Amino acid sequence: MTFLSALTLATTGWAFGTAQAAAPAPTGTHTTAVSAAEQRAALHFWTDERLRTARDMTTSPTTTATATATAAEKAPHIQVPPLSAPATITPNTPTPPSLRASSPTAWTGDGLISTTAGKVFFQNASGGTFACSATVANSDNRSVVLTAAHCVVNSGTGEVYRNWVFIPGYANGNRPFGTFTASRLITDAQYVSTAGNANWDFAFAVLGTVNGRTVGDTVGAEGIAFNSPTGRHVHSFGYGGSAAEGNGERLNHCEGDEFADAGRPGSTMWGIDCVQTGGSSGGGFLADFNTGNGGGYLIGNISVSAGANEYHPTLGNEALAAYRQAGAS
Numbered sequence: 001m002t003f004l005s006a007l008t009l010a011t012t013g014w015a016f017g018t019a020q021a022a023a024p025a026p027t028g029t030h031t032t033a034v035s036a037a038e039q040r041a042a043l044h045f046w047t048d049e050r051l052r053t054a055r056d057m058t059t060s061p062t063t064t065a066t067a068t069a070t071a072a073e074k075a076p077h078i079q080v081p082p083l084s085a086p087a088t089i090t091p092n093t094p095t096p097p098s099l100r101a102s103s104p105t106a107w108t109g110d111g112l113i114s115t116t117a118g119k120v121f122f123q124n125a126s127g128g129t130f131a132c133s134a135t136v137a138n139s140d141n142r143s144v145v146l147t148a149a150h151c152v153v154n155s156g157t158g159e160v161y162r163n164w165v166f167i168p169g170y171a172n173g174n175r176p177f178g179t180f181t182a183s184r185l186i187t188d189a190q191y192v193s194t195a196g197n198a199n200w201d202f203a204f205a206v207l208g209t210v211n212g213r214t215v216g217d218t219v220g221a222e223g224i225a226f227n228s229p230t231g232r233h234v235h236s237f238g239y240g241g242s243a244a245e246g247n248g249e250r251l252n253h254c255e256g257d258e259f260a261d262a263g264r265p266g267s268t269m270w271g272i273d274c275v276q277t278g279g280s281s282g283g284g285f286l287a288d289f290n291t292g293n294g295g296g297y298l299i300g301n302i303s304v305s306a307g308a309n310e311y312h313p314t315l316g317n318e319a320l321a322a323y324r325q326a327g328a329s
Contacts, residue, residue, distance in 0.1 A: 070262025085220030111294020142216025147282030155196030
């Protein structure tokens, strides 16, 4: 199993607006605040040339999983609905893809996902520059994106990456809605304490504003769900770096019926029969996805691959705690 890293309603009903129903206290999150000066430096750092040369690099994952996430069937299912994009940025009528994708294909459906999905860029302590994917998730502050923990922190050293930015709607080097800098980066503490157990490979970034507007008010936001039913038909989106995927310059799409990860003892991950390559890490897995309007509910993020399959961590109570912290920031 390989990390797709870019270092390369159920039982209790709906929670509208934000996930405010009662949930267990956090088992532990790790938050890194990014100063205003550091955010300004990140904006200056990411020149067009640096965007072009950021690398997609494969890392070695943990091969076993000794910790397990909270079982979804034992916890309340909580959903936050999507936030529509401003009408001024969705002038075209989406055209749904005609075939299911068993291998990555370019997303041509437009709609909400074409603005809420985007590319992440960051730098490690050694000066290397890298790319990942992320998706805007609806939240109280309209400033949150979901990505992979391995796109935020080095699980072996605990190093949190710097010059972290998100570019929604990224395509062929273009920044149609601007570059949003991270003001906070939030992971579950178990990701580092287990040296990279992929069950905890999710993260949330809180973003600053562009021209005084939040990312949600600028491009809209996908819904997000916690403790969701599993085994459903899902869609994934990311910026894979292979030539077949457009060398990381376009948004790609997979879909399929998800199945449990049987490859790692203790895994609570779920996957589909499709795989996107390095650079897609952190891209969204969505259920109840509407191919006509591009909206759905985030249930995880692209994390690892094995053979022709890609997998996502489930978003349980630990992810809910991190999300609430991000939305309140």
